[in-house]
Amino acid sequence: MTSETMIEMSSVHKWFGELHVLNDINLKVVKGEKIVICGPSGSGKSTLIRCINRLEEHQRGEIVVEGTELTNDNRSVEKIRGEVGMVFQQFNLFPHLSILDNCSLAPIWVRKLPKVEAREKAMKYLKRVQIDDQAHKYPAQLSGGQQQRAAIARALCMEPRIMLFDEPTSALDPEMIKEVLDVMVGLAEGGMTMLVVTHEMGFAKEVADKIIFMDEGQIVESKNPTDFFSNPENERTKTFLSQIL
Amino acid sequence: MSKNITPPVIEIGIIGWLRKNLFSTWYNTILTLIGLYFIYLIIPPLLSWIFFDATFSGTTRADCTSSGACWVFIKQNMKLIIYGLYPSDELWRVNIAYFLLTVSIVYLLVPNLKYKGVVGIFLLVIFPIICVFLFSGGLGLENVETRLWGGLFLTLVIAGVGIVLSLPIGIMLALGRRSKLPVVSLLSTIFIEVWRGVPLITVLFMASNMFPLFMPEGVNFDKLIRALIGVMFFSAAYLAEVVRGGLQAMPKGQYEASQAAGLTYWKMMALIILPQSLKVVIPAIIGSFIALFKDTTLVLIIGLFDFLGIIQFVGTNPDWLGFSHEGYVFAAAIFWVFCFGMSRYSQRLEKKLDTGN
Numbered sequence: 001m002t003s004e005t006m007i008e009m010s011s012v013h014k015w016f017g018e019l020h021v022l023n024d025i026n027l028k029v030v031k032g033e034k035i036v037i038c039g040p041s042g043s044g045k046s047t048l049i050r051c052i053n054r055l056e057e058h059q060r061g062e063i064v065v066e067g068t069e070l071t072n073d074n075r076s077v078e079k080i081r082g083e084v085g086m087v088f089q090q091f092n093l094f095p096h097l098s099i100l101d102n103c104s105l106a107p108i109w110v111r112k113l114p115k116v117e118a119r120e121k122a123m124k125y126l127k128r129v130q131i132d133d134q135a136h137k138y139p140a141q142l143s144g145g146q147q148q149r150a151a152i153a154r155a156l157c158m159e160p161r162i163m164l165f166d167e168p169t170s171a172l173d174p175e176m177i178k179e180v181l182d183v184m185v186g187l188a189e190g191g192m193t194m195l196v197v198t199h200e201m202g203f204a205k206e207v208a209d210k211i212i213f214m215d216e217g218q219i220v221e222s223k224n225p226t227d228f229f230s231n232p233e234n235e236r237t238k239t240f241l242s243q244i245l
Numbered sequence: 246m247s248k249n250i251t252p253p254v255i256e257i258g259i260i261g262w263l264r265k266n267l268f269s270t271w272y273n274t275i276l277t278l279i280g281l282y283f284i285y286l287i288i289p290p291l292l293s294w295i296f297f298d299a300t301f302s303g304t305t306r307a308d309c310t311s312s313g314a315c316w317v318f319i320k321q322n323m324k325l326i327i328y329g330l331y332p333s334d335e336l337w338r339v340n341i342a343y344f345l346l347t348v349s350i351v352y353l354l355v356p357n358l359k360y361k362g363v364v365g366i367f368l369l370v371i372f373p374i375i376c377v378f379l380f381s382g383g384l385g386l387e388n389v390e391t392r393l394w395g396g397l398f399l400t401l402v403i404a405g406v407g408i409v410l411s412l413p414i415g416i417m418l419a420l421g422r423r424s425k426l427p428v429v430s431l432l433s434t435i436f437i438e439v440w441r442g443v444p445l446i447t448v449l450f451m452a453s454n455m456f457p458l459f460m461p462e463g464v465n466f467d468k469l470i471r472a473l474i475g476v477m478f479f480s481a482a483y484l485a486e487v488v489r490g491g492l493q494a495m496p497k498g499q500y501e502a503s504q505a506a507g508l509t510y511w512k513m514m515a516l517i518i519l520p521q522s523l524k525v526v527i528p529a530i531i532g533s534f535i536a537l538f539k540d541t542t543l544v545l546i547i548g549l550f551d552f553l554g555i556i557q558f559v560g561t562n563p564d565w566l567g568f569s570h571e572g573y574v575f576a577a578a579i580f581w582v583f584c585f586g587m588s589r590y591s592q593r594l595e596k597k598l599d600t601g602n
Contacts, residue, residue, distance in 0.1 A: 053504075053505055055501050074509075078507055081504065081507040082507045085505070088498060088502065088505075090498050092499060093502070094499065094502070094503075094517055095521065096520050096524065096598075105506070106506035106507060106508065109516060110506065110507040110508060138601055139600075140600060140601035141601060155505075158506065158507065
């Protein structure tokens with residue numbers, strides 16, 4: 001594996017009012033690395049990945065994504081958003097557009113691809129997540145699992161170098177979680193650099209190169225899966241694992 | 246086992262419907278009977294007045310001999326009512342506009358036709374430009390002063406300009422009010438609140454009487470244009486608040502998904518946020534348009550003779566004194582047709598744009 005650095009966060013701090021949601025975050029992600037972030041709710045894990053594509057602004061420290069530092073300069077933000085795909089807990093598909101249009105919109109309007117090409121690309125990725133037969137339906141006509149897979153395809157259509165997943169299966173019925181996780185595993189096997197906030201420990205065990213445990217805005221544990229599960233050092237990690245496993 | 250069980254007879258058919266909706270309890274029965282009595286009191290005399298006892302043929306008031314309405318009054322003054330004082334030789338110009346307008350609207354209403362987008366753009370952009378030259382002159386056409394414009398023609402000009410221009414302005418104001426830039430937000434808010442805080446009559450008075458005082462001497466702004474600007478901004482301020490309501494109904498996730506996909510602010514608004522939020526507020530937008538359409542009658546107070554104004558005016562003609570009832574009923578009917586049409590169109594649009602969410 002090459003060790004090209006994709007994301008580097010150094011001494012990142014963020015506050016929501018008085019609340020210190022990110023407290024001295026240092027994180028380096030290399031190309032192809034899969035990182036699973038877990039922790040109790042309110043620990044700052046979503047905020048952390050949302051800082052990477054500037055859905056949240058960090059107030060101190062430095063975030064460099066593929067050599068571009070995130071600043072208030074809109075161009076740096078736009079450049080990074082073009083390279084980073086994101087999948088949300090609530091899917092956030094565009095309900096007024098068909099699945100196909102959901103997928104081809106950003107390639108057409110951001111990447112400036114010709115319409116035909118963008119649609120071909122959209123179909124390719126919809127096929128990959130196995131909902132190409134639903135391409136002409138609207139989001140509301142799909143099940144939750146299908147919607148989330150469409151959302152993954154939408155992100156992939158931008159051919160991002162990094163994918164962020166913010167609790168992608170938390171809003172799904174149990175029987176639909178697997179179909180979404182399968183897609184994510186496939187993506188991981190394809191060599192995508194991924195940051196995944198999730199409580200699916202089976203998934204973490206299977207694909208993660210590194211599991212990060214967060215609590216109160218800090219990274220308190222950062223290990224490979226084997227060590228993380230068999231040999232956690234921090235008390236809070238132990239409590240968390242005992243509750244969730 | 247029975248396969249197809251039909252509902253009990255009492256539930257279906259006319260009798261079932263009557264029982265369920267009109268005679269379900271003793272007090273509903275009484276209300277129904279009272280209602281029927283009022284209908285009996287009002288409808289037959291009204292129908293006789295409008296149709297059965299009415300006069301339809303003739304040319305002068307001497308022909309109005311029947312006990313009902315005398316529609317000869319409307320018929321004889323039709324030219325004034327439709328065109329105002331527009332010169333007779335130039336009426337074809339207005340007729341072309343009426344024709345283009347009707348054809349485009351009918352085209353847009355027929356389902357499943359191609360090139361509706363093109364026709365829509367023609368109607369909203371090119372057609373108004375054509376109208377400017379057609380109506381006021383230029384490009385070889387004789388100049389027709391706006392003080393000669395009147396009747397239904399003037400009403401449609403004011404309402405049309407108001408509708409076509411106030412929506413985009415309203416959208417910009419709504420976006421401005423929600424802007425993160427404090428100056429933009431403040432200016433938009435002040436603009437909206439000032440226009441909303443003033444009655445339209447005041448706006449029109451100001452446009453007609455005050456505005457010229459602030460202009461340097463010799464600069465003369467057409468009265469109609471001043472009224473149009475007043476109506477347009479007035480309506481835009483209301484629409485801005487309607488649109489803002491729609492914007493606030495948008496879930497945060499839609500903004501985040503657009504941003505994460507790399508869309509810039511304007512692309513996000515144009516492609517994702519506005520199409521959805523405008524859809525939510527279609528009924529309120531059309532409501533504003535209907536209000537605007539009816540409010541055009543207020544231009545009478547600054548001396549412009551719109552549809553209603555001209556009907557009032559011809560009613561004061563000594564040859565036709567005493568026929569104002571016919572005039573008002575006719576005006577009400579025409580206004581109703583336009584407003585009801587818009588209302589139905591709004592419902593159709595909602596259904597068409599529904600994607601099940």
